[in-house]
Amino acid sequence: MAPMSTTITGRARGGEPASGGPADSPFVRACRRQPVPHTPVWFMRQAGRSLPEYREIRAGIPMLESCRRPELVCEITMQPVRRHGVDAAILFSDIVVPVAAAGIDLDIVPGTGPVVADPVRTAADVERLRPITVDDVSFVDEAVRLLVAELGDTPLIGFAGAPFTLASYLVEGGPSRNHVRTKALMYGAPEVWHALCGRLAEITAEFLRVQIRAGVSAVQLFDSWAGALSEADYREYVLPHSTAVLTGLADTGVPRIHFGVGTAELLGAMGEAGADVVGVDWRTPLDAATVRIGPDKAVQGNLDPCLLFAPWPVIEAEVRRILHEGQAAPGHVFNLGHGVLPETDPEVLTRVVELVHDLSAR
Numbered sequence: 001m002a003p004m005s006t007t008i009t010g011r012a013r014g015g016e017p018a019s020g021g022p023a024d025s026p027f028v029r030a031c032r033r034q035p036v037p038h039t040p041v042w043f044m045r046q047a048g049r050s051l052p053e054y055r056e057i058r059a060g061i062p063m064l065e066s067c068r069r070p071e072l073v074c075e076i077t078m079q080p081v082r083r084h085g086v087d088a089a090i091l092f093s094d095i096v097v098p099v100a101a102a103g104i105d106l107d108i109v110p111g112t113g114p115v116v117a118d119p120v121r122t123a124a125d126v127e128r129l130r131p132i133t134v135d136d137v138s139f140v141d142e143a144v145r146l147l148v149a150e151l152g153d154t155p156l157i158g159f160a161g162a163p164f165t166l167a168s169y170l171v172e173g174g175p176s177r178n179h180v181r182t183k184a185l186m187y188g189a190p191e192v193w194h195a196l197c198g199r200l201a202e203i204t205a206e207f208l209r210v211q212i213r214a215g216v217s218a219v220q221l222f223d224s225w226a227g228a229l230s231e232a233d234y235r236e237y238v239l240p241h242s243t244a245v246l247t248g249l250a251d252t253g254v255p256r257i258h259f260g261v262g263t264a265e266l267l268g269a270m271g272e273a274g275a276d277v278v279g280v281d282w283r284t285p286l287d288a289a290t291v292r293i294g295p296d297k298a299v300q301g302n303l304d305p306c307l308l309f310a311p312w313p314v315i316e317a318e319v320r321r322i323l324h325e326g327q328a329a330p331g332h333v334f335n336l337g338h339g340v341l342p343e344t345d346p347e348v349l350t351r352v353v354e355l356v357h358d359l360s361a362r
């Protein structure tokens with residue numbers, strides 16, 4: 001990793017790629033559907049419990065507290081970059097960080113996920129979500145600035161949770177299998193639902209703008225649980241809010257990635273929300289996904305995270321297949337179809353990075 005010796009000048013503005021720097025990296029170029037020297041690769045949840053160095057440095061520090069310490073965020077974000085040689089870093093944070101900053105009392109419980117003390121289910125509850133400014137998440141601003149200086153030519157991905165996925169945690173009060181209460185609110189009190197998602201869209205957009213102003217090279221909007229919806233309901237209840245977030249960032253010129261799980265039927269609609277890149281899970285081959293998404297967007301994915309537990313020849317064959325199918329798209333960022341599982345052998349991840357680079361070298 002080349003240390004950064006001068007000020008950052010390589011970042012793209014207004015969609016014009018500068019030469020050198022992260023804006024000219026294979027990852028950002030692939031997002032923009034430009035020619036690349038090799039297919040770039042990173043992994044969702046690459047920073048986390050699969051790494052012994054992560055478990056060591058996090059020991060005794062609660063998750064949300066870790067997200068609020070810029071030096072620690074910087075170190076955890078760097079760990080997978082150093083170890084695996086991935087083409088992008090992703091900020092160590094969580095989708096509920098801006099919601100906590102907006103005034104919602106919540107915690108991230110190990111082995112469970114986000115837990116909300118008083119779930120949001122009425123119009124009065126929605127009022128508890130106040131808008132955020134950079135001052136509410138100054139630790140994120142600081143962490144991104146530290147990272148951009150340390151990463152040099154390696155791009156940093158900022159991220160946020162999309163309104164539906166955030167709303168699901170807020171309405172259910174925690175992780176949910178069927179999103180029953182969320183859907184009950186959506187169908188039963190659509191005006192409350194839209195007010196909630198409208199506020200979440202504003203918070204999310206500001207959270208992403210803070211990261212963009214601090215220097216991230218791309219952003220990913222995680223709508224992890226959108227696959228629970230039919231396309232018709234997605235279009236009616238979710239798409240307007242995700243569109244507000246993504247199209248609201250168009251003026252920044254920073255590539256936008258939009259990802260969800262189980263979204264085979266939603267890929268076209270998710271692309272319409274204003275993404276440059278659509279993330280695809282392992283259920284849909286990338287060539288089929290490209291037909292649904294259209295020829296003007298790149299794709300990201302889509303190795304099944306469970307495949308990393310298979311014998312190496314099986315993994316190798318799958319990586320080859322995905323690289324081949326990814327050629328149907330105008331740009332391909334190699335990734336998993338969802339996050340790295342905590343039990344994953346990190347050495348396998350490193351080998352996958354090498355393999356993707358070797359097989360795709362042009």
Ligand SMILES: Cc1c2[nH]c(c1CCC(=O)O)Cc1[nH]c(c(CCC(=O)O)c1C)Cc1[nH]c(c(CCC(=O)O)c1C)Cc1[nH]c(c(C)c1CCC(=O)O)C2
Binds near residue numbers: 222224
């Ligand atoms: C749904 C969602 C959440 N958080 C996130 C999503 C969207 C992505 C997805 O679909 O997986 C996003 C997220 N959360 C985290 C990142 C860090 C960056 C990365 O390396 O990808 C990112 C991008 C760190 C984290 N966020 C969390 C951890 C684990 C906390 C720990 O290490 O103790 C990490 C590394 C906690 C968390 N936070 C959440 C869950 C479901 C969990 C796991 C709970 C558990 O199994 O312990 C909510």
